[in-house]
Amino acid sequence: MDEVFLKMIKKKFGITFQNTAYLEEAFTHSSYVNEHRDQQLKDNERIEFLGDAVLELIISRYLFEHFPKLPEGKLTKLRATIVCEASLSQFAKECSFDDYIRLGKGEERMDGRKRPALLCDLFESFIGALYLDQGIDSVLHFLEQTIFPKIQSGAFSHVMDHKTNLQEYLQQKGEISIDYHLVEEIGPAHQKVFVVEVSAEGQALGQGQGKTKKAAEQVAAENALLILQDK
Amino acid sequence: MDEVFLKMIKKKFGITFQNTAYLEEAFTHSSYVNEHRDQQLKDNERIEFLGDAVLELIISRYLFEHFPKLPEGKLTKLRATIVCEASLSQFAKECSFDDYIRLGKGEERMDGRKRPALLCDLFESFIGALYLDQGIDSVLHFLEQTIFPKIQSGAFSHVMDHKTNLQEYLQQKGEISIDYHLVEEIGPAHQKVFVVEVSAEGQALGQGQGKTKKAAEQVAAENALLILQDK
Known part of the structure; x- marks a missing residue:
């Protein structure tokens, strides 16, 4: 994995991966795998499947605890506004994740690096990799630095x-x-x-x-x- | 909470709740709350919101680990077949949860106790209560006794x-x-x-x-x- 990226997440979020293979997987788009079939790489789709569920649980618990009077319908609505393509792709950009994903040439040419769906998946893949490497408390700590302050500042209150x-x-x-x-x-x-x-x-x-x-x-x-x- | 129920979950699953208020909440349907407004009860909708996310994560992790060659699309499909109304309502019945939920009279008359949507919510509420009382590892242990054997036996393999x-x-x-x-x-x-x-x-x-x-x-x-x- 790119040394600059590893230094960046250490400096910005205090995260040091034990097993960078998870990160490699998280930052590898299927278009890149398709163009490098000889290397037997894994794309980030499976790890994103896991990251999505980790994110849902941590956000759900946060909302459950911080909005004790909010009925279930509103909790669900609020969660959907946080765990959605528009928000997660924005978080991915704020974390500079878009600079480090490995894309195929075609995807690159079609501005895939800026595509919200791709960036949203990338954010969830990163969460999945962090969860596999260090467990749920490390993901919680990462979200305390990235998403929770935005919830607290009312970014989703509308x-x-x-x-x-x-x-x-x-x-x-x-x-x-x-x-x-x-x-x-x-x-x-x-x-x-x-x-x-x-x-x-x-x-x-x-x-x-x-x-x-x-x-x-x-x-x-x-x-x-x-x-x-x-x- | 009903003593018979507490004994049943201890005997059947080895579970002893520290704080039975979570269980009370999990086994109280909104129709019961509406008929007992003077008691200021909580219905199980908020705790079900949380339980749903806990269940999704544990099942996702299980599938991720036990089906290492399955692509993301099939993992998602398989998870949806497990975490769905038909399956969860069946699990709730197998755990005899349907005998213990508090329903309003109207809901009872309309056979609410047998309604799959209600039983599915009840199963998720129980998961939410167990998670709040004892953390995610206890829920994992409960699912090892209830859902995982079914996945292993191929109940969802179709x-x-x-x-x-x-x-x-x-x-x-x-x-x-x-x-x-x-x-x-x-x-x-x-x-x-x-x-x-x-x-x-x-x-x-x-x-x-x-x-x-x-x-x-x-x-x-x-x-x-x-x-x-x-x-």
């Missing part, structure tokens, strides 16, 4: 629609006016974080941060609900 | 179609006549086991056992393939 949930909660006892207002904007223009406060009938209920005003509003509503439901 | 695989393997070098014949029938009429031998061009390649001739043929083909591919 599917849960906390604003609607808060409105339904507050209006159980009749009409109430709910207001979201921008408290401040933090950081430089290209990395701005918005802070929003939600209030009802003039009384502040909670604040939230996010990369967009919409995301910050969702987090604010979520926090308000957590506080209200704990009372 | 989806893999080993007979076609064997034929394709043998006929790479041209037409070959393949023959399956019944060697013997073991056991009483209501519990008969068939033993089948597969041969090609008169040479025996492997034997298999099953509850039907078809199942036994699949196992025989699978065994023949394992032997041939190891050569």
Whole structure:
């Protein structure tokens, strides 16, 4: 396996593989295997099958524990927004995995290296390799550095629609006016974080941060609900 | 939780729960919660969400390890035949779980206790409760007693179609006549086991056992393939 890649995952995630054969398998696309039949290589499809199940379980457990009041239907919806092609391909790129996968020439020419489905599979293959090499706790540790912070920052909260949930909660006892207002904007223009406060009938209920005003509003509503439901 | 049930799972599977609240939750259907709103009970839907992911991972790992030559597409197909409503509801009945779930009166009247979807959810809820109480290794141990023997005996092998695989393997070098014949029938009429031998061009390649001739043929083909591919 590429030395630069091994150094990168050690530096970035503190991961050192015992058996790099798992990594070789995870970073080998079937198109590459087809073009090098003499080498008897394994493609990453079987290891991706395993990685997918590992990822599902760790994300499920995280959501189960961190959203104790969320009903099953919403947990399933939230999980599907995290464990999906769009999200996982994005994570693969953020981890620079796309630079290291071995592709066949045809796949390379057709920009396979940028294809979301391929990158999503690659992220799951990496998880599978890490699981086989070091067990489930190492995968948990890797996800604590990559996916969990995004869940915490509300990157997926839009599917849960906390604003609607808060409105339904507050209006159980009749009409109430709910207001979201921008408290401040933090950081430089290209990395701005918005802070929003939600209030009802003039009384502040909670604040939230996010990369967009919409995301910050969702987090604010979520926090308000957590506080209200704990009372 | 019902004492008879606790004794049954201890005797049958060697399982003793630390925290029976997880079991209570796993064996409470939403219809029961709806009829007992004053008791603030939890239904089994959230814990089933978790159990489903635990089951997927353990079965995936088992198949990954025990079928090292099976491509991803066939692993997925095989997993789907095991982790599905028909199979899981059957397992729930074999474990007598259906006797212990708390149902609402309406659900009971509509024969909910026999409904495959409800029993499938119940099996997954039990897995979720066991996982929360004792971790993944206990679930593995439970599945070693319930599901793995069925996979080993070829109960799901029909989806893999080993007979076609064997034929394709043998006929790479041209037409070959393949023959399956019944060697013997073991056991009483209501519990008969068939033993089948597969041969090609008169040479025996492997034997298999099953509850039907078809199942036994699949196992025989699978065994023949394992032997041939190891050569």
